[in-house]
Amino acid sequence: MKGLVFDIKRYSIHDGPGLRTTVFFKGCPLKCLWCHNPESQKSTKEIMYHAEECIFCLTCKSVCTKSAIGVEKDRIKIDLKTCDLCGECTTNCPTNALEMVGKFYEPEELKDEVLKDRDFFGNDGGITISGGEPLMQFDFLMKLLALLKEEQVNIALDTTGFTDTDKLLSTLPYVDIYLYDIKHMDSKIHKKYTGVENDKILSNLIELDRNGSRISIRFPLIPSINDDEENIKKTAEFVSKLNNIESVDILPYHSMMEDKYRKLEKPFLLKHIGKPTKKRIEYVKKQFEQFGLKVNIGG
Numbered sequence: 232m233k234g235l236v237f238d239i240k241r242y243s244i245h246d247g248p249g250l251r252t253t254v255f256f257k258g259c260p261l262k263c264l265w266c267h268n269p270e271s272q273k274s275t276k277e278i279m280y281h282a283e284e285c286i287f288c289l290t291c292k293s294v295c296t297k298s299a300i301g302v303e304k305d306r307i308k309i310d311l312k313t314c315d316l317c318g319e320c321t322t323n324c325p326t327n328a329l330e331m332v333g334k335f336y337e338p339e340e341l342k343d344e345v346l347k348d349r350d351f352f353g354n355d356g357g358i359t360i361s362g363g364e365p366l367m368q369f370d371f372l373m374k375l376l377a378l379l380k381e382e383q384v385n386i387a388l389d390t391t392g393f394t395d396t397d398k399l400l401s402t403l404p405y406v407d408i409y410l411y412d413i414k415h416m417d418s419k420i421h422k423k424y425t426g427v428e429n430d431k432i433l434s435n436l437i438e439l440d441r442n443g444s445r446i447s448i449r450f451p452l453i454p455s456i457n458d459d460e461e462n463i464k465k466t467a468e469f470v471s472k473l474n475n476i477e478s479v480d481i482l483p484y485h486s487m488m489e490d491k492y493r494k495l496e497k498p499f500l501l502k503h504i505g506k507p508t509k510k511r512i513e514y515v516k517k518q519f520e521q522f523g524l525k526v527n528i529g530g
């Protein structure tokens with residue numbers, strides 16, 4: 232059994248309580264237009280092209296036995312229909328202009344990797360499993376959770392909540408705190424911007440809460456998409472009725488990831504949206520606080 236991971240981030244202070252090592256699973260059922268990690272969405276490996284590093288030596292083209300590499304408008308172009316992700320081009324590129332995103336791990340191997348920094352976790356910190364959506368690789372996730380639990384390490388699970396309820400609840404014995412995303416309370420708008428409706432996400436959150444698990448809500452604040460009065464009020468109202476919410480973490484939108492979309496040849500459709508002002512962030516924070524919620528900015 233192997234799991235596909237696209238990144239491991241160490242010394243993180245924004246992925247749950249304390250100092251943490253965060254492992255990012257690849258694959259997500261949502262396609263949020265503001266996704267800060269577009270490389271998380273596909274469930275397979277993929278190749279990122281760093282054009283600024285490319286010296287046009289065409290080594291990649293010469294080593295590709297599938298003839299999947301060409302040149303188009305001064306850029307290397309990979310034909311995704313013929314590429315089998317063998318990785319020959321990425322390993323032979325002399326400047327690392329081609330990067331393979333995604334690496335398979337055995338559960339034990341990944342456990343050992345993420346525990347390398349456990350001496351720094353302290354009392355509150357630990358491991359955060361994020362994505363993508365970790366529950367998409369359910370069997371692998373459960374195996375990893377069991378191994379980490381044996382090590383008595385604190386575990387946070389960052390989830391979209393868009394998953395089978397039984398699967399989500401079966402993680403309860405292992406997870407110390409859930410980082411749970413709410414993106415929009417209106418299901419139609421939710422679908423427009425993420426690709427899926429929100430009913431499953433909200434009902435799963437109620438189920439988790441009913442089971443007494445610690446939960447931090449993650450709310451990405453995106454101007455003109457979910458920052459209107461009505462949506463903030465509905466979100467705050469909904470969350471305030473739950474019993475085990477530790478905090479609401481407002482994650483202000485930014486577009487620093489736009490370059491990643493270009494490198495993956497994915498369209499970035501929110502070019503017209505800027506980041507929220509400090510004043511707006513503070514205002515939204517106060518709105519949540521009026522419902523008795525503890526609010527953090529930035530996770």
Ligand code: SF4
Nearest residue numbers: 285286288289291324
């Ligand atoms: S091998 Fe690397 S540097 Fe050379 S052309 Fe291909 S991508 Fe560019």
Ligand code: SF4
Nearest residue numbers: 295314315317318320
């Ligand atoms: S991953 Fe393999 S098949 Fe795909 S472009 Fe590179 S060398 Fe060709």
